[in-house]
Amino acid sequence: MAQTLFDTVSRKLTWTAIACSLLAGPVLSQNFPVTEQQRATAKQVAQNGVPLSELGPDAPQSYTVKPGDTLWDISGMFLKNPWHWPELWGMNLSDIKNPHLIYPGQMLDLDTSNGRARLSLRTGGADADLPTVRVSPRTRIENLKASALPTLKSHLIEPFLAEPMIVDELGLSAAARIVATQDGRVLLSRGDRAYARGNAGYELQDEPAKKQQMFRVFRNATPLKDPVSGEVLGYEAQYIGKALLARSESSQESVAADGKNRTDIVPATIDIVDAKEEMRVGDRLLPEPPPQLQSYVPRAPTSPIEARIVSIYGSAVVNAAQNQVVSLNRGSRDGIESGHVLAIMTDGARLVDKTDAKLTPLKLPDERNGLLMVFRTFEKVSYALVLDITQGVKVGDRLINPR
Known part of the structure; x- marks a missing residue:
């Protein structure tokens, strides 16, 4: 392995092979959800193939995976029902061990002999046009997840992973709020400073473990009612931007004009770092949740819904x-x-x-x-x-x- 890294090597390799050969250990970050039921279905189909009746009417005899394709697109190209992706995976289980790791440039061939359909990677089809890669004495890492096909076109849902926020009545009443603006401004945008307060027990305080504490700003929490039962299922908050906590909420002792001691509440200071639309006094704040990286596996529910x-x-x-x-x-x-x-x-x-x-x-x-x-x-x-x-x-x- 060390000799391979420090010798000049000239040969044709797939980008995946290059990445794997240069990493010190196995790629552990590729955690794609594949249930045991889906794996069992794929193994069964790998042995038996798919009935020709399950193929789409315009299923091609061969297809070269292109940038911009999705697993949903390819499943729908070969099968009548795209959510039956385990069947598509099972058709090429011997070649593709993980259905999520399908890459542009791979060529898929459809075999319909013996009344059953099977899908496989054409030997040499994807590698034939790959460039010659010269490996120099330094480590290179290729992000496999970035080049593998997504389940859906990610730009369609990425904004909604961060924007819509469902809160219950308790979460709504406990949410902090903007109480004042700098220089008495009516509307706030990116780069502006404002002041906010939390409710009792939910004061805006720095968390020592965090270098920065980010909040989502929202307004107009609209109740979502079940159209059948009328139950309020939650409150959908309209996302309008993000704010960074600059100073915690505190209190300050002072002497009033009548000579009596008084305690003044000093609201937290926040800086607007992102604004989808202009903010104002009364808008609510909720802590920014940790990012969630998900890989979506289209499938029918196992129980009636x-x-x-x-x-x-x-x-x-x-x-x-x-x-x-x-x-x-x-x-x-x-x-x-x-x-x-x-x-x-x-x-x-x-x-x-x-x-x-x-x-x-x-x-x-x-x-x-x-x-x-x-x-x-x-x-x-x-x-x-x-x-x-x-x-x-x-x-x-x-x-x-x-x-």
Whole structure:
């Protein structure tokens, strides 16, 4: 290994091989979620193949993975139901050990012989056009996660991983608030200084273990009500920016004009470091949670789920379109997990049978309108991305397990 590092070597290697050969140990940061059930399904399919009836009508005989592709795109290209990604993985299990580690440049070949479908990597297909790499005596590290295909186009959901905040009544009442601005300004933007207070027991204080304490600023905490039961599931706070705690909240002893001692409350000092829109007195602050790096595994829930759409996030329109985010009336307490794919159902119309002299009332069957995937969960509420749609999605639409 040491000889390889310090000798000049000229040969064709994949970027993955280069990264692995130069790291001192195994890559432990690649923690992609693959459940035992999904692994078992993949192994079974690896042995038996996929029935031709499960293939998409336009499944290509071969495909070269391109930058910008997603696992959802490729699954939908080969299979009728994209959330059946374990079947796609199982079709090439001998070549691709982890379904998340698929890279641009790899060529996938579809074999439909013997009435079953199998997918494999073409030998030499991806490596043939790779450049010759000369390794010099220094360590190089290639970020494998950055080049592997994501499940979905990340820019569609990344803002919503930080922006929407669901709080309960206690969290809402305990949230700190902006109480004053510097120089009496009405509106605040990035670079401005302001003053904030927490409620009793929730004062804004420095935490010794942290070098900087960041807060999210929000307003207009809107109650989210279950469209069926009317229960308030939580309060959705509108994200408007970030603030950095500069000085803690404190108190100061002084002597009043009448000679009596008094205790003055000195609010905490905050600096606005990011502003999605202008802030003002009364806006609320919540501590910035630690970053959550997730890899989403599209899959159908293992148990029956029936949910309703509660709201369309950040939009005044009545109907949600493809790639918009909606909230659901089910959360972690109901078994909802990130990656769950649900079918969107449109209620069948109620009408009168005009061909019947008795004018019998009818209820047409509910029809599937599209699919969505959950990407963030709270206790009672979840956020999901609309993946594909036939017509607009509206509040109250029913969601069930995909078939």
